[in-house]
Amino acid sequence: MASLGSGAPGVISRHRDAIEEALRAALEIDESPLAGPSRYVMGWQGTDGRPMEAGGKRIRPALALVAAGIFNADPLSGLPAAVAIELIHNFSLVHDEIQDHDDVRHGRPTAYTVWGPGQAINLGDFMYGRAIRALSESGADPSRCVRAMAVLMRAVEGMIAGQWRDISFESRERVSVDEYIEMIEGKTGVLLGASLEMGATLGGAAESEAATLGRWGTRLGLAFQAIDDYLGIWGDEVLTGKTTTGDIARRKKTLPIIHALDDPLAGPLIRTVYADESQMERYDEVVAALEAAGADALCRDMARRFANEAEDMVAALELDDAARDTLRSVGDYFCQRDF
Amino acid sequence: MASLGSGAPGVISRHRDAIEEALRAALEIDESPLAGPSRYVMGWQGTDGRPMEAGGKRIRPALALVAAGIFNADPLSGLPAAVAIELIHNFSLVHDEIQDHDDVRHGRPTAYTVWGPGQAINLGDFMYGRAIRALSESGADPSRCVRAMAVLMRAVEGMIAGQWRDISFESRERVSVDEYIEMIEGKTGVLLGASLEMGATLGGAAESEAATLGRWGTRLGLAFQAIDDYLGIWGDEVLTGKTTTGDIARRKKTLPIIHALDDPLAGPLIRTVYADESQMERYDEVVAALEAAGADALCRDMARRFANEAEDMVAALELDDAARDTLRSVGDYFCQRDF
Numbered sequence: 001m002a003s004l005g006s007g008a009p010g011v012i013s014r015h016r017d018a019i020e021e022a023l024r025a026a027l028e029i030d031e032s033p034l035a036g037p038s039r040y041v042m043g044w045q046g047t048d049g050r051p052m053e054a055g056g057k058r059i060r061p062a063l064a065l066v067a068a069g070i071f072n073a074d075p076l077s078g079l080p081a082a083v084a085i086e087l088i089h090n091f092s093l094v095h096d097e098i099q100d101h102d103d104v105r106h107g108r109p110t111a112y113t114v115w116g117p118g119q120a121i122n123l124g125d126f127m128y129g130r131a132i133r134a135l136s137e138s139g140a141d142p143s144r145c146v147r148a149m150a151v152l153m154r155a156v157e158g159m160i161a162g163q164w165r166d167i168s169f170e171s172r173e174r175v176s177v178d179e180y181i182e183m184i185e186g187k188t189g190v191l192l193g194a195s196l197e198m199g200a201t202l203g204g205a206a207e208s209e210a211a212t213l214g215r216w217g218t219r220l221g222l223a224f225q226a227i228d229d230y231l232g233i234w235g236d237e238v239l240t241g242k243t244t245t246g247d248i249a250r251r252k253k254t255l256p257i258i259h260a261l262d263d264p265l266a267g268p269l270i271r272t273v274y275a276d277e278s279q280m281e282r283y284d285e286v287v288a289a290l291e292a293a294g295a296d297a298l299c300r301d302m303a304r305r306f307a308n309e310a311e312d313m314v315a316a317l318e319l320d321d322a323a324r325d326t327l328r329s330v331g332d333y334f335c336q337r338d339f
Numbered sequence: 340m341a342s343l344g345s346g347a348p349g350v351i352s353r354h355r356d357a358i359e360e361a362l363r364a365a366l367e368i369d370e371s372p373l374a375g376p377s378r379y380v381m382g383w384q385g386t387d388g389r390p391m392e393a394g395g396k397r398i399r400p401a402l403a404l405v406a407a408g409i410f411n412a413d414p415l416s417g418l419p420a421a422v423a424i425e426l427i428h429n430f431s432l433v434h435d436e437i438q439d440h441d442d443v444r445h446g447r448p449t450a451y452t453v454w455g456p457g458q459a460i461n462l463g464d465f466m467y468g469r470a471i472r473a474l475s476e477s478g479a480d481p482s483r484c485v486r487a488m489a490v491l492m493r494a495v496e497g498m499i500a501g502q503w504r505d506i507s508f509e510s511r512e513r514v515s516v517d518e519y520i521e522m523i524e525g526k527t528g529v530l531l532g533a534s535l536e537m538g539a540t541l542g543g544a545a546e547s548e549a550a551t552l553g554r555w556g557t558r559l560g561l562a563f564q565a566i567d568d569y570l571g572i573w574g575d576e577v578l579t580g581k582t583t584t585g586d587i588a589r590r591k592k593t594l595p596i597i598h599a600l601d602d603p604l605a606g607p608l609i610r611t612v613y614a615d616e617s618q619m620e621r622y623d624e625v626v627a628a629l630e631a632a633g634a635d636a637l638c639r640d641m642a643r644r645f646a647n648e649a650e651d652m653v654a655a656l657e658l659d660d661a662a663r664d665t666l667r668s669v670g671d672y673f674c675q676r677d678f
Contacts, residue, residue: 030493030496032496032500033500033503033504033507034496034499034500034503095460095461095464098456098457098460099456099457099460099461116506117437117438117456118437118438118506119503119506119507121434121437121438121460121463122434122438122499122502122503122506123503124460124464125434125463125464125467125495125499126496126499126500126503128464128467129492129495129496129499130496132471132488132492133489133492136475136485136488136489136492137489137492142481142482142485143481145485146475146481146484149471149475150472150475150476153468153471153472153475153476154369156464156468157369157371157373157465157468157469160373160461160464160465160468161371161372161373161465163461164372164373164458164461164465165372167455167457167458167461168372168458
């Protein structure tokens with residue numbers, strides 16, 4: 001999933017220290033030769049083992065605590081879910097980096113460039129296991145724990161299926177917009193949804209309430225991704241901090257590209273430009289063709305549709321005003337950007 | 340771990356159909372794009388999806404049922420443990436094959452040669468998840484389930500650490516016998532031990548009894564590996580079905596080689612022969628140097644020591660005669676071969 005901008009609402013940043021401490025504890029149980037490398041992945045130390053501070057934003061764990069708090073439980077009751085989901089996210093990054101040949105993430109060499117692909121497979125496997133243990137050995141109420149584990153494992157499978165689809169698309173001539181949505185639902189949506197559903201479950205929510213909150217999160221993730229795909233081409237470079245030529249220059253098959261590949265005019269042009277680096281000077285021509293094919297409007301429509309679906313879901317929940325305000329601020333955080 | 344020979348005792352082969360059926364059920368829940376490939380890995384279908392029968396011997400699941408039965412429970416109460424451990428074993432094979440560049444296993448192309456290394460990473464991750472679910476969603480008694488899960492996850496970590504060590508040894512000049520034992524304990528011992536400990540746990544054994552049985556299994560695994568390493572050089576080709584030049588020709592760093600690398604005479608010779616394919620004609624010279632360095636005796640001593648330690652552990656358990664006979668036949672199966 002793409003990065004969220006700065007300016008997280010208080011409800012997201014409030015418990016960052018508690019989350020970080022719980023994450024550290026999860027990677028320190030039963031010292032293993034993989035514990036040090038896993039701490040490197042989390043941003044706490046360099047390749048030489050020396051301490052450093054470069055952790056991520058921990059959006060997913062924050063959502064788990066928000067969800068626990070929504071139902072009037074102590075937000076920290078969601079910590080085992082928070083830790084599990086963040087470790088799953090990081091295990092998936094370690095494996096994705098091997099699959100995508102990504103050498104650098106947030107300015108640091110990726111695990112597979114430091115330890116080699118074979119050991120990076122082991123490292124991801126190790127963090128996957130620690131994620132499970134963070135929940136199964138948390139000492140939380142057993143019946144809630146079993147339910148949260150079922151949510152987690154379905155989400156992990158959805159995520160893996162999303163990654164499987166993403167790789168399989170590389171060798172395919174045509175991918176439909178529906179298939180693309182299904183893929184990003186796995187890669188971006190389900191872990192966000194699971195953060196909320198698991199947090200709510202540990203916080204004592206009824207199964208149906210937790211599931212509704214989970215679906216809300218999945219939809220927010222889809223809305224966010226549609227917006228991000230739009231901004232990757234039409235965004236304000238000053239606001240996004242990224243060049244808008246980036247997604248096309250990197251030949252990414254984002255939502256507008258997937259849509260326009262089926263267009264009789266834009267399709268052949270994109271194929272030509274994507275197949276030959278020297279054609280990148282035709283960038284403006286590609287953007288014009290995307291617009292003529294309605295790719296920009298499609299992204300905006302999709303984002304609005306997903307955001308509206310998310311809102312409808314929350315409307316169905318019985319919540320007090322404070323809880324509703326909290327969810328609104330989280331929703332705005334994911335879909336805040338003007339487009 | 341190396342393969343066990345044929346001639347499994349009845350207690351190992353008795354519930355094969357029930358195990359196979361439970362394994363199939365575990366890979367059929369919530370259909371996923373990875374379910375088909377996972378069934379290929381298990382030997383039930385070809386790459387084209389057509390049914391075939393080529394499943395493994397399912398030693399580990401059988402041990403889980405043996406362990407449940409030992410404490411007078413229905414052996415089938417160990418099924419969730421049996422399925423979990425066999426899926427973990429198979430996930431580890433899929434990832435190991437990528438790491439070791441193994442193209443063929445039991446006469447079939449490995450997953451990474453069929454789907455590519457990126458998708459094989461996903462496939463292993465998927466089977467890892469199904470292993471967890473086989474236990475966490477089994478509906479078995481929750482407190483037993485939580486204990487069995489803790490055993491499973493420690494074993495998975497031990498296995499991953501073993502694989503991490505194995506890969507790290509490749510780039511090292513010297514590896515001690517103790518380090519080698521620690522590595523094979525992870526790669527071969529802990530999953531065998533966990534099969535027994537988890538099965539006993541689900542069958543209602545006390546925590547200390549289950550743990551003792553687990554340590555017994557780990558020791559049996561070590562004894563088995565020491566014997567196998569011995570037979571890889573000094574075994575009777577007719578009995579083992581393998582050429583005894585195999586381990587040396589494939590430049591494997593097995594126990595006798597690890598030991599002899601520290602010997603002032605054998606060490607330099609092995610390094611020379613392992614570094615240069617054309618030196619393989621000096622095979623007989625290498626074997627003589629291994630013997631002069633006491634490498635054959637070391638393997639036999641180690642195997643006996645581990646087998647004796649295993650026997651002592653079982654002796655401490657309170658068991659009826661039938662249970663003791665069962666364990667003896669399993670022990671003999673692992674350490675049966677004359678050497």
